[in-house]
Amino acid sequence: MSQDELLVLIYKKDERAFTHLYDMYSKSLFSVINVLIKNREEAEDVLQEVFVKIWKNIDTYNEGKGRFYTWILNIARNTSIDKLRSKNFNNSQKNLSSDNFVNLLDDSNKLVNRIDTIGIQEFVKKLKPKCIEIIDLLFFKGYTQQEASEELALPLGTIKTHNRNCINDLRNYLKI
Template identity: 75%
Template sequence: MTQEQLLAMIVQKEERAYTHMYNMYSKSLFAVISNMIKDKEEAEDVLQESFVKIWKNIDSYTESKGRFYTWILNVTRNTAIDKLRSKGFNNSKKNLPSDNFVHLLEDSSRMTYRIDAIGLRDFVKKLKPKCIEIINLLFFKGYTQQEASDELGIPLGTVKTQNRNCINDLRNFLQV
């Protein structure tokens, strides 16, 4: 099934399209979510919520503005960021048991695999060090541009400009 056929089926709300879309994209989207949300169950919830948003909001996707995968990646990343910023999520993480931290340390060795699951690590490594830092903060850690500005100690406008330039560089690497 081509992406165009899948999109047509999603727009028509054919049930099998949801399953097909999930099978095509769930692993790579889960890798992005897992990089931001360490708790596996929470990450799975965000993945499911993302697919529901994609399904319900397919009419807001415009092919002329970008690829379908880029759009669903943004929907997913924004859903994960919303989860991270939610009051309920933050309150639930205030008093974690110590065994949870051991689990996080054990999982850190698999973090590289999660990022590689969508195949971006090699391309990001080719960028300038400042780009690597900005993309890491904005896309992999879920920082806002203002938070990245504060973290890096540079003006917000500079972060926005560098982010745009870095994304363009990344696009050029991906088109080769």
């Protein structure tokens, strides 16, 4: 089933479409969510929430503003960030055992693998190192621009400018 056929069925709220939607996008969305949440069970819950949001809010998708995949990816990313900032999630993370942090240092060195999970590794590799670092913080780790500014010890305005320029560079690579 093509994406266009899928969209038609989703708009009609055809139940078959939900299964196709899940089959087509669950792995890539879960990869992005799991990078941010870092807890498999919580990430699975967020994934379910994302698919419900996609289903319920399909009428807000506008083809003229961007690709469907980009739209659902933003839903996944934003839902993950909302989860990270929620009080319940933060309270549950305070009680984690040290076992959950064994691979933390190893994971921080896997930027290439995280980028590849959504299929843009080759394009991101073409960006300047500073762009890769900013994109990692803002889009893969869920930092706000203010948090990225503090992490990189750069003024907020500089982060905003770099972010805009880096995204424009990435867009140009994706047009090729």
